[in-house]
Amino acid sequence: MKEHFYFSKQLKSFVYAGKGIVSFIKKEHNAWIHLSVSILVVFLGLFFHISSIEWIAVIICISLVLSAEAFNTAIERLVDFISPEHNKEAGEIKDIAAGAVLICAIATAIVGLIIFIPKLIEFYYTS
Numbered sequence: 001m002k003e004h005f006y007f008s009k010q011l012k013s014f015v016y017a018g019k020g021i022v023s024f025i026k027k028e029h030n031a032w033i034h035l036s037v038s039i040l041v042v043f044l045g046l047f048f049h050i051s052s053i054e055w056i057a058v059i060i061c062i063s064l065v066l067s068a069e070a071f072n073t074a075i076e077r078l079v080d081f082i083s084p085e086h087n088k089e090a091g092e093i094k095d096i097a098a099g100a101v102l103i104c105a106i107a108t109a110i111v112g113l114i115i116f117i118p119k120l121i122e123f124y125y126t127s
Contacts, residue, residue: 024070030101034069038062041112048119057115061108068104072097 025031045058075097083090 020070024073028069028073030069031066031073034062034065034105038066044116048116048123050115050119054115057111061111065101065104065108068101072101 025035041058041062045055050058076094079090079093
């Protein structure tokens with residue numbers, strides 16, 4: 001009986017996490033932007049037949065940026081909940097969280113350029 005309770009509790013954790021992901025995707029404009037770019041990158045990866053190592057890098061980068069954006073969203077909502085009125089310190093907290101997303105996005109863009117520029121050049125010159 002104890003094992004059943006443990007499994008049920010773990011399953012509920014996944015359900016709650018899934019609800020969080022759905023809420024994030026439904027309500028956050030930036031999530032849509034990141035997802036759109038991610039879909040484009042996946043199509044490019046399929047088109048150019050990128051290697052397994054390149055797929056690993058792409059998957060890690062996509063998950064890193066989406067996770068960073070989700071953390072940023074959670075931080076922004078928490079700050080807004082705790083401090084609904086304008087507050088300089090609260091604004092700085094939100095700016096730092098947004099800056100973390102920007103760092104991830106820049107690093108991801110660099111990885112994307114390293115992977116796809118040579119493939120685009122080769123495609124251009126062999127077509």
